[in-house]
Amino acid sequence: MVVSSSNPHGRELAIRKRIASIFNKREEDFPSLREYNDYLEEVEDMTFNLIEGIDVPAIEAKIAQYQEENAEQIMINRARKAEELAAAMAASKGHPAQTDNDVAPSQSSQAGVSGQGQYAPTVPGGQPRPTGMAPQPVPLGVGFDMHGYAADDEEMMKVRAERGRRAGGWSVEFSRKRAFEEAFSSIWIC
Known part of the structure; x- marks a missing residue:
């Protein structure tokens, strides 16, 4: 194949x-x-x-x-x-x-x-278990998404996303400060 x-x-x-x-x-x-x-x-x-x-x-x-x-x-x-x-x-x-x-x-x-x-x-x-063309084993009692990770509800996904942003050092204040610095650093006063 x-x-x-x-x-x-x-x-x-x-x-x-x-x-x-x-x-x-x-x-x-x-x-x-x-x-x-x-x-x-x-x-x-x-x-x-x-x-x-x-x-x-x-x-x-x-x-x-x-x-x-x-x-x-x-x-x-x-x-x-x-x-x-x-x-x-x-x-x-x-x-x-x-x-x-x-x-x-x-x-x-x-x-x-x-x-x-x-x-x-x-x-x-x-x-x-019998062999042959049997389907692949699937864990019981836990739903998995297509990547093999546990499928979570929407609230848990939001919590994980927020934790990920904080763990990576991202914050709204930092982004805002950087945007202002970049904007004002491009202004030339002659």
Whole structure:
């Protein structure tokens, strides 16, 4: 699948995002750091070649073969990433992340829910999720926008925007003072 876009940076980002969602192994998945670095180098070479349009059919075939052979591992890693995101979201909102060990046995067997905002990677009975063309894992109990951040109500968005401006040193008074200084510095008196 070749992504075409008038924006070359957007095209590169789309390709990198797609490749990262497929080739999502971590360092702990490899017996040595050397093997992990070789894996990262191979993934980056494929990404670069896709971006530059070099030998695209061969790379797409290699990606399809990798997806077929590693479908279960890809889904497990996506689920793990979703769980980490949910835990980080819970921590950022001041809620301690609840794990499967913290849930009562009667609760953990109900629909695989492991806590508010967390993705449940198993079905009742502890069996792994089915693999194949299943949809990507989605955290439960938390709404996310298209960038993966928690969707907030309008009031919270205003509060965050104001905090961001203050954290960046922006203020109405500062802007007004700068505008006056720039305006008056351009006046020449002869």
